[in-house]
Structures are given as C-alpha cells and as structure tokens.
Amino acid sequence: MxxxxxxxxxxxxxxxxxxxxxxxxxxxxxxxxxxxxxxxxxxxxxxxxxxxxxxxxxxxxxxxxxxxxxxxxxxxxxxxxxxxxxxxxxxxxxxxxxxxxxxxxxxxxxxxxxxxxxxxxxxxxxxxxxxxxxxxxxxxxxxxxxxxxxxxxxxxxxxxxxxxxxxxxxxxxxxxxxxxxxxxxxxxxxxxxxxxxxxxxxxxxxxxxxxxxxxxxxxxxxxxxxxxGAGVVHVFLDESAPLDRAVDIVLNSKVQRPSVCNALETLLVHERAAERLLPALTARLRAAGVTLRGDDATRTIVPGVLRATEADWATESMDLDLSIRVVPDVDAAMAHIARWSTHHTESIVTNDVDTAEHFLAGVDSAVVMVNASTRFTDGGEFGFGAEVGISTQKLHARGPxxxxxxxxxxxxxxxxxxxxx
Amino acid sequence: MxxxxxxxxxxxxxxxxxxxxxxxxxxxxxxxxxxxxxxxxxxxxxxxxxxxxxxxxxxxxxxxxxxxxxxxxxxxxxxxxxxxxxxxxxxxxxxxxxxxxxxxxxxxxxxxxxxxxxxxxxxxxxxxxxxxxxxxxxxxxxxxxxxxxxxxxxxxxxxxxxxxxxxxxxxxxxxxxxxxxxxxxxxxxxxxxxxxxxxxxxxxxxxxxxxxxxxxxxxxxxxxxxxxGAGVVHVFLDESAPLDRAVDIVLNSKVQRPSVCNALETLLVHERAAERLLPALTARLRAAGVTLRGDDATRTIVPGVLRATEADWATESMDLDLSIRVVPDVDAAMAHIARWSTHHTESIVTNDVDTAEHFLAGVDSAVVMVNASTRFTDGGEFGFGAEVGISTQKLHARGPxxxxxxxxxxxxxxxxxxxxx
The missing domain is CATH 3.40.605.10 (Aldehyde Dehydrogenase; Chain A, domain 1)
Structure with missing residues (x-):
C-alpha cells in the first residue's frame, strides 16, 4: 500500500x-x-x-x-x-x-x-x-x-x-x-x-x-x-527660521517623495514669522502641486487655503497634501506635536540654539531634528546599510x-x- | 446648588x-x-x-x-x-x-x-x-x-x-x-x-x-x-566536573532559597560522571531536605529516588524538589534544556574549556553560566543596584x-x- x-x-x-x-x-x-x-x-x-x-x-x-x-x-x-x-x-x-x-x-x-x-x-x-x-x-x-x-x-x-x-x-x-x-x-x-x-x-x-x-x-x-508605524510628521518654523532654509526643508520634506512615512504632514509656524515666511513658502508649495489646508491665521495670510479640520492634524497624507497651523511659540508647537504626532519624526527650523535644544529635549518622537529634512529618517540614510522598518514604539527598537x-x-x-x- | x-x-x-x-x-x-x-x-x-x-x-x-x-x-x-x-x-x-x-x-x-x-x-x-x-x-x-x-x-x-x-x-x-x-x-x-x-x-x-x-x-x-517569567532552571554536571564543585553549586542553586525563580529545578549529569558524582551529591541533597525524582539511570545508581515524569521536567518547583536525568553528553544536555527550559538560567559544571564554550554559545537562555550557582541571576548580584524583574523574553530586555x-x-x-x- x-x-x-x-x-x-x-x-x-x-x-x-x-x-x-x-x-x-x-x-x-x-x-x-x-x-x-x-x-x-x-x-x-x-x-x-x-x-x-x-x-x-x-x-x-x-x-x-x-x-x-x-x-x-x-x-x-x-x-x-x-x-x-x-x-x-x-x-x-x-x-x-x-x-x-x-x-x-x-x-x-x-x-x-x-x-x-x-x-x-x-x-x-x-x-x-x-x-x-x-x-x-x-x-x-x-x-x-x-x-x-x-x-x-x-x-x-x-x-x-x-x-x-x-x-x-x-x-x-x-x-x-x-x-x-x-x-x-x-x-x-x-x-x-x-x-x-x-x-x-x-x-x-x-x-x-x-x-x-x-x-x-x-x-x-x-x-x-x-x-x-505610520508617520504624521511635523516641521516647526521658529521665529528665527531663515526663509531660504525654511523653503528648502519644507519642500524637501513634503515633495521629494510624498508617499512614504517620513514625508511631512503638518507645518507649524511661529506667529511672529508667519507673515514673513508663509507667502513665499506657500507659493513654492503650490507650484510643486501641494494642496494646502490651514487654520484661520494661515488663511488670513495666504488666500485660498482650505480650512484644516482636526482630521487633517491626525491623518498621514501619503500624497501632496499639507496642513498648516500658526502657533504662538515653540511650546505651543510642541504641544500640538504631543497631541497629534505619531511620534515618528519632527524637525525644527531655527537659528536659536536654546530653542533648538529645548525642542530636541522636549519632543518625544523616534527622531527629532534641527535644520534638516524629515526625509532623512531612513535606515539607508542613517548608514545602517539596510532597513527592516521604522519602529514607532518604544520597546526594543525606536526609529530606523x-x-x-x-x-x-x-x-x-x-x-x-x-x-x- | x-x-x-x-x-x-x-x-x-x-x-x-x-x-x-x-x-x-x-x-x-x-x-x-x-x-x-x-x-x-x-x-x-x-x-x-x-x-x-x-x-x-x-x-x-x-x-x-x-x-x-x-x-x-x-x-x-x-x-x-x-x-x-x-x-x-x-x-x-x-x-x-x-x-x-x-x-x-x-x-x-x-x-x-x-x-x-x-x-x-x-x-x-x-x-x-x-x-x-x-x-x-x-x-x-x-x-x-x-x-x-x-x-x-x-x-x-x-x-x-x-x-x-x-x-x-x-x-x-x-x-x-x-x-x-x-x-x-x-x-x-x-x-x-x-x-x-x-x-x-x-x-x-x-x-x-x-x-x-x-x-x-x-x-x-x-x-x-x-x-x-518563571524559571525552570538547569545545572549540567559534565564528565570532568569535580565532585566538591558539583556539590557546592548544586546545593547552593537548589537549597539556598528554593522559592525563587533562579533556584534549580533539573540536574543533568553526564553518564560517565553519574556513578562518581550522584551518590555523594544526592546524600547531601537529602540531608538538606530535598525530595529527589529521577530517570531510570539515576534510580539505578541512587536507590529510593522517585520516578520523574515529563511534568517534572516542565515544572518550576518553588520548593525543595529536584529532578535528575543522566544524559550521554553535553549535546544531549543542551537538547534537554532546549526542550524543557523556560530560558531563564542554565549552568554547566565542567573542567573542560571547549565544553564550557560550547555550552555558553549553544544554550539559548537569558543567563548561561560556567561553574557558578544559578542563584547569581539577580539584578542586585549583577551590580545593577536594583531589580525591576528578570525578563525571560528576548524583546527589549533579557535577564535581570x-x-x-x-x-x-x-x-x-x-x-x-x-x-x-
């Protein structure tokens, strides 16, 4: 048989x-x-x-x-x-x-x-x-x-x-x-x-x-x-952020590859820098095909921006969408991040050393950056030679x-x- | 109101x-x-x-x-x-x-x-x-x-x-x-x-x-x-194990504080050392109040030992109970450990350097020891100053x-x- x-x-x-x-x-x-x-x-x-x-x-x-x-x-x-x-x-x-x-x-x-x-x-x-x-x-x-x-x-x-x-x-x-x-x-x-x-x-x-x-x-x-995990990623433009650097970093973070987890979702702007930075920056973003949503302050400065809702602050875009919010100071930016971030990557653009260190110490995310594009959160870019994934939990591994x-x-x-x- | x-x-x-x-x-x-x-x-x-x-x-x-x-x-x-x-x-x-x-x-x-x-x-x-x-x-x-x-x-x-x-x-x-x-x-x-x-x-x-x-x-x-986790802890007495060292380490591992996770459950003995070591060792264990269970080979060498079952190999004792098994060689001991251990702590008593290194490399437990009591698996003993617990998983933390x-x-x-x- x-x-x-x-x-x-x-x-x-x-x-x-x-x-x-x-x-x-x-x-x-x-x-x-x-x-x-x-x-x-x-x-x-x-x-x-x-x-x-x-x-x-x-x-x-x-x-x-x-x-x-x-x-x-x-x-x-x-x-x-x-x-x-x-x-x-x-x-x-x-x-x-x-x-x-x-x-x-x-x-x-x-x-x-x-x-x-x-x-x-x-x-x-x-x-x-x-x-x-x-x-x-x-x-x-x-x-x-x-x-x-x-x-x-x-x-x-x-x-x-x-x-x-x-x-x-x-x-x-x-x-x-x-x-x-x-x-x-x-x-x-x-x-x-x-x-x-x-x-x-x-x-x-x-x-x-x-x-x-x-x-x-x-x-x-x-x-x-x-x-x-998913990345609801933030860039904060501090009062001292130079315009050219702000444009470079926001454009690169948002536009270079919008479908991935380290791409930018929400731009936070210091209220004393908003009028200086937002008009030129949003013009460049629009020229790159980005759809803009914003809070009332943003919409006052930049005509034609759609109204942002809480769902926008909470959502990973994976596409050419950007939400913008004007905040009174770095602590308000950090509070927004603490409330809405998935703790993947956040970056500050600033020329002020104390503000930079305050942001680095206080933001509880896998990767916290100063004056760099969020697109650098990547095992290859970090020099690991390979990437298994990007951990957004705190146990065992965090980040690339x-x-x-x-x-x-x-x-x-x-x-x-x-x-x- | x-x-x-x-x-x-x-x-x-x-x-x-x-x-x-x-x-x-x-x-x-x-x-x-x-x-x-x-x-x-x-x-x-x-x-x-x-x-x-x-x-x-x-x-x-x-x-x-x-x-x-x-x-x-x-x-x-x-x-x-x-x-x-x-x-x-x-x-x-x-x-x-x-x-x-x-x-x-x-x-x-x-x-x-x-x-x-x-x-x-x-x-x-x-x-x-x-x-x-x-x-x-x-x-x-x-x-x-x-x-x-x-x-x-x-x-x-x-x-x-x-x-x-x-x-x-x-x-x-x-x-x-x-x-x-x-x-x-x-x-x-x-x-x-x-x-x-x-x-x-x-x-x-x-x-x-x-x-x-x-x-x-x-x-x-x-x-x-x-x-x-729980500790089903093993000591293996290799062919070359000196009697006095074997007695010291087994007694200390089993008797010093039997109610804790780093205390000994199962003693494995090389078949070419069993007749030399077991009679004196078991006499000392019995004098300390330990109840002995064993496989047939153990029971032939030491009269009056109860018959060990699979449940004994799998159970954390928390008391003055010891299971004994005679094995043909170090690889058989390691296979028993791989099958029954909770991967907390295992120790080998040996005078042979190659066997020691083979055991250290091949045993997949949080703590693997040569010529030391299993009771040393402890945050205080390791010099950490305090202990949150002893992790038996592999993610994030392993051991004390x-x-x-x-x-x-x-x-x-x-x-x-x-x-x-």
Whole structure:
C-alpha cells in the first residue's frame, strides 16, 4: 500500500524554523555571507521563473481589482529582480552583529559577566503584496542569525513561493537548513492568526504594510510585536527660521517623495514669522502641486487655503497634501506635536540654539531634528546599510531598524565554583 | 446648588500620567533624587498609618482564606517599612540612565546623529499582594524618568492606597506632579483590562507575580509587555566536573532559597560522571531536605529516588524538589534544556574549556553560566543596584532588568539646512 506523507501543520513549520535557527545561531559570518551570495546567484539564475510566477499574480490581481499602486508594488520585472539580488549582495558587506559584546564586568567576587548579542531565533513577518520584502527580510534575518517565517499575503503568493524556493535552494547549497526561510501563505488567514498566537515558538513578529494590517497584528498578537508605524510628521518654523532654509526643508520634506512615512504632514509656524515666511513658502508649495489646508491665521495670510479640520492634524497624507497651523511659540508647537504626532519624526527650523535644544529635549518622537529634512529618517540614510522598518514604539527598537535591531542579548557568566552566600 | 466633581475615568488617570511624565522627562537627576529622599522620609514618617492600613488588609486576607505565603508577602511591619525606605534611598545612589549617549556618528553629508536614552513615559505594573513592589517600581520608575500606573490587586488595596498617597505627597513636596505615581486599584478588574488595552497611553506593561497572572497579561495586553517569567532552571554536571564543585553549586542553586525563580529545578549529569558524582551529591541533597525524582539511570545508581515524569521536567518547583536525568553528553544536555527550559538560567559544571564554550554559545537562555550557582541571576548580584524583574523574553530586555531597561531611546539629528537629494 502506498503511504502518504503527513501534511505539515503550522506548528511543524515553526518547530522546523526553531531547529534551523539553532544551527544558524552559531554559524560563522563567512558561512552566512556565502549563503547570501548564493541567494543573489539563485535569484538571478531564476529570473525567468520569478517573473513568470509574478505575471500570474499580476493577472490574478487585475482580475481581483487591485489598485494600480498595489499592482506596481507587486510587480517584479528583470530589472527589479536584479536589484533584489544586488540588495542581497549589499547585506554581505554589513557588519554581523551576532557575538558583539554589549557590556561586561568582573564583579567584586570575581564572577565575570559579559552581555553578548545573539539572534532572536525565529522572526515572523506579516506583510502585503510586496515580494521585495520577502527577499529583504530573509537576507537581513539570515545575516543576523535568525530563521524567518513569512506571511506575504495571497496577492503575491505565487511570486513568494518561487522566491522562497530559490532562497531555500541557495541556503541548502552552503549546508544550512532549508527551514531557515519558510512561507506560510498556504495556510491562509488562519495561518496568520495562528502565527500571531505562537508565543514561545516565534520570538518577534514584524508587520509591514497598511495601518490597518499593523493595527490588526498589534491587537491580536501574543507574540511580541515591533510596530513599524505610520508617520504624521511635523516641521516647526521658529521665529528665527531663515526663509531660504525654511523653503528648502519644507519642500524637501513634503515633495521629494510624498508617499512614504517620513514625508511631512503638518507645518507649524511661529506667529511672529508667519507673515514673513508663509507667502513665499506657500507659493513654492503650490507650484510643486501641494494642496494646502490651514487654520484661520494661515488663511488670513495666504488666500485660498482650505480650512484644516482636526482630521487633517491626525491623518498621514501619503500624497501632496499639507496642513498648516500658526502657533504662538515653540511650546505651543510642541504641544500640538504631543497631541497629534505619531511620534515618528519632527524637525525644527531655527537659528536659536536654546530653542533648538529645548525642542530636541522636549519632543518625544523616534527622531527629532534641527535644520534638516524629515526625509532623512531612513535606515539607508542613517548608514545602517539596510532597513527592516521604522519602529514607532518604544520597546526594543525606536526609529530606523537595521541588523542590530534584529538581535537580542544574553548574559554569559564565568565562575570558578562561585556560590552565593 | 453644590457641584459634584466628576469621577475620573481610567483614561483621565492615564492622561494625567502622560502629562506628568512629560514634566519628569526633562527633570534633572538632582530633582529626581530629592523626590526619592522625600519618599523615604514620608514612608518613615507614615509608618503608623501604613502598618494600620496593612493590618486591615491582613485581617481581610485571613477572612478571605489567603495562604500563609501570600499573607507573609502582604505583611508590612515597622522593620519592613524601614527597609522599604532604605531601598528608596539606595536608588538615589544609582546612575541616572536618562540622557546617556548610546551611539552616534557624523554622516558623510555632515548630518550629526546621536542616539540618547529617554524614559519610556508611562510604565504600567500589574502585580499581586506585594506592597513592596509598589514602592520598588515607583522609585525605579521615578529615577528613570517614568510615570507609573500601578495595579496592585485587591488584597493589598488599603496598604497600596496609603503608600501611594505618601509617595504623592513626597513627590509634590519637591515640585513634581502627584500624577507621576498613581494606583488604579479602585477600578477593579475592569480597570486592569482597560490598562492592558491602553496602547498609546501606556508605553510598557510589566506583570509581576504568579505564572497565571503573567500569562493573562501576555495574552490580553495590547500594550507592549515585558514578561518576567518563571524559571525552570538547569545545572549540567559534565564528565570532568569535580565532585566538591558539583556539590557546592548544586546545593547552593537548589537549597539556598528554593522559592525563587533562579533556584534549580533539573540536574543533568553526564553518564560517565553519574556513578562518581550522584551518590555523594544526592546524600547531601537529602540531608538538606530535598525530595529527589529521577530517570531510570539515576534510580539505578541512587536507590529510593522517585520516578520523574515529563511534568517534572516542565515544572518550576518553588520548593525543595529536584529532578535528575543522566544524559550521554553535553549535546544531549543542551537538547534537554532546549526542550524543557523556560530560558531563564542554565549552568554547566565542567573542567573542560571547549565544553564550557560550547555550552555558553549553544544554550539559548537569558543567563548561561560556567561553574557558578544559578542563584547569581539577580539584578542586585549583577551590580545593577536594583531589580525591576528578570525578563525571560528576548524583546527589549533579557535577564535581570535594572534602570537601563526602564528606558527607551530617541535619535537626535542636527543639520545645517540638510535636504535629501
């Protein structure tokens, strides 16, 4: 009689990930880098397969009525696959955080304490219709010694299946376990729910995507989550802000790439600078296609500005929309930020040193800037070499996350028969 | 007509905590230390009130049938109040982590990046019948710049109410807001549930107490949690373990204070050392009152040992119980640990350097030791000066938590009109 192989359960997948992570935790950097080079090679060699599978996802997505923005994020062509392979090779050059000594001491009793960086173990990722995240997270997790379990969503399921198989082939070619990188798309939504409840089997869960996806994961997950959140981002133009600098920074923050989380939402202007700055600044913003909303003071100075509502102060724009409010002073600006910000990034334009330091110390956001565009909140710009996401929570990681933020620590204690008195 | 003050809601309490935390975030160390000294003074001055309230809680607890262990944890007498005040004064001497530079760089474009330590903001604590935690957490939170919201449980409600009022009086006496330290016991269980759902208002939640309390908080909380977990703790006696050192470390780990999380549960013994070590070692353990359970190999070598079950490998003892298993080698010991440990603390007794390093590298626990008693996993022993708890999760903090672990970070970015190209 023929025997049937048992269908693996999600717990089987997670257990295999845990076992594989144990092998990777003590792998040398050289082995991990060899795996990364093999992945880049496999992706390039598999371009035709990847693009074919992606084409099937795109056709299905069009039939399902996905928006053009989602379809563009979903699309992989030959150039984009090549860019993904490049990105994996770039990770080879990054510093391996595993084994780094964080701190240590020799206690008065002679006991030696060392806190060292270790991988988390098993990292879960939940995201939507972005096959590039599959490759990004897999390569960053691998370099930081972690196994990954990926839930990439049904829209990219065929693409992700091919990508994961290629990555597994590459990992196996250097003698590492295939279960280091696994997709659970086949388990559907129940699989995502089970992943969120798998505390003990999964060490950390990273949601990437829309605000509603992230909120669902935050609300439902029993596994510790790193929230990579939305940005309602502010620039405050202080009384002393020079016009040219104000224009440069506001334009760059708002217009350079309005669809991302570090782009500007709300401009706050000191009331004693509003008449000097707003006419020229708003003319430049309008010339760049920005729709302006503002409070009464703004609308008095700049004709034709739409009336801003509380919803405008609270909303991440993702587009060429800007809300403007005139405030009496820096403390009023900081109070507005405390009330409405998502604590991602805020910047002050000022020529006054005390005001700058007051703003830096008092604003409670992941990144607080003086005289710089908010667009610099980015793992690449920060010199991390790669970015897992931008954390807007305060636990574990805050701001752009690189390889370091994909690690935990453990304490090594070396004694010579020490006992406690 | 008389007006009635509106009854504050839990959201009012949490909002007041947030506002108060803003004032504390930029307070100098000198101001925070003055508040701590005032707290110690108020506790001593209020000893009679505290002991009276505590007596009412104790009487109610006896009527409610609380165990003698719980009643002992609940009890505050004159000496214990004095010890609490001493502990608060001790926190004055600890290094203030707020404002410390974690890392920084000047980017190629001249942008200056500095990652600095900042308070979380609002810390929630959920615990049971231990009024000393009220004072401990309040003083550590204050020193690290955080407001606290305390849910101490109904059994200690009268005691905690008096303690919190005294602490608030002290805080106010140095000009800081009373809302820095608040209890929500009056809101009952619904208040605890609401606290766990208050993501955005509370930055981190720390449960302290029984395994079931911690599991409830982990399962229900949408606020990020630091799990301070149970310890199923292991010692492995390697083939080369000297008898005297093995006896010292096992006895100290098991017997010195069996009711705490860093005490030993399971002894693993190399099969080529079992006959040499177990007879003398088990005789000493029995003389100390320890009940022994073991696998077949152990029971062959040591008559009268009870049969160990899987439940024994999985259970935190909290008492004078020890489970013993003979294993073929260090890898089998590590596999047992990977399967059954809660990843709190494990120790190897060995004279072989390679085996020691293999164990240190391969065991995935918060604290991994060589030739030392597991009882050293403790914030006080580690030189932190205080302990918030011992984290058994990997996110944010792992192992003993001191003041540093009550902080987050933020990035300060200083430019001179920098925009992104």
């Amino acid at each position: 023929p025997t049937t192989a048992p269908v693996p359960t999600l717990v089987d997948v997670l257990t295999a990930a845990r076992t594989a992570s144990t092998a990777l935790a003590t792998a040398t950097t050289a082995v991990k880098d060899a795996a990364l080079r093999a992945i880049a090679h496999e992706l390039r060699a598999g371009t035709a397969d990847i693009v074919t599978a992606n084409h099937e996802d795109l056709v299905a997505g069009q039939d399902d009525g996905l928006s053009s923005g989602l379809l563009d994020r979903l699309r992989l062509d030959v150039d984009r696959v090549d860019a993904l392979a490049d990105a994996v090779e770039h990770v080879v050059g990054l510093t391996d955080p595993v084994g780094q000594h964080v701190r240590g001491s020799v206690l008065p009793n002679g006991l030696q304490l060392t806190q060292v960086r270790v991988p988390f173990g098993v990292v879960g990722a939940i995201y939507e219709a972005r096959p590039n995240v599959t490759v990004d997270i897999a390569s960053l997790a691998l370099k930081s010694g972690n196994a990954v379990v990926l839930r990439g969503g049904s829209a990219a399921q065929r693409t992700n299946a091919v990508l994961v198989r290629r990555i597994q082939d590459a990992v196996a070619s250097v003698g590492l376990p295939r279960a280091l990188v696994q997709t659970i798309d086949e388990f559907g939504r129940p699989g995502a729910t089970e992943l969120m409840r798998a505390r003990g089997l999964v060490d950390v869960l990273i949601p990437r995507g829309s605000a509603s996806l992230i909120q669902t994961v935050v609300a439902e997950s029993q596994v510790p989550v790193i929230e990579t 996350m690189g390889l370091l933020e994909l690690t935990s620590t453990k304490w090594l204690v070396r004694g010579q028969g020490h006992i406690r008195g | 008389p007006t009635t003050a509106p009854v504050p809601t839990l959201v009012d309490v949490l909002t007041a905590a947030r506002t108060a935390s803003t004032a504390l975030a930029t307070a100098t160390t000198a101001v925070k230390d003055a508040a701590l000294r005032a707290i110690a003074h108020e506790l001593r001055a209020g000893t009679a009130d505290i002991v009276t309230a505590n007596h009412e809680d104790l009487v109610a607890g006896q009527d409610d049938g609380l165990s003698s262990g719980l009643l002992d944890r609940l009890r505050l007498d004159v000496d214990r109040v004095d010890a609490l005040a001493d502990a608060v004064e001790h926190v004055v001497g600890l290094t203030d982590p707020v404002g410390q530079h974690v890392r920084g760089s000047v980017l190629p474009n001249g942008l200056q990046l500095t990652q600095v330590r900042v308070p979380f903001g609002v810390v929630g604590a959920i615990y049971e019948a231990r009024p000393n935690v009220t004072v401990d957490i309040a003083s550590l939170a204050l020193k690290s710049g955080n407001a606290v919201v305390l849910r101490g449980g109904s059994a200690a409600q009268r005691t905690n109410a008096v303690l919190v009022r005294r602490i608030q009086d002290a805080v106010a006496s140095v000009g800081l807001p009373r809302a820095l330290v608040q209890t929500i016991d009056e809101f009952g269980r619904p208040g605890a549930t609401e606290l766990m759902r208050a993501r955005g208002l509370v930055d981190v939640l720390i449960p302290r107490g029984s395994a079931s309390l911690i599991q409830t908080v982990v399962a229900e909380s949408q606020v990020p949690v630091i799990e301070t 938590m001191g003041l540093l672990e009550l902080t987050s970070t933020k990035w300060l970015v200083r430019g001179q009109g920098h925009i992104r190209g």
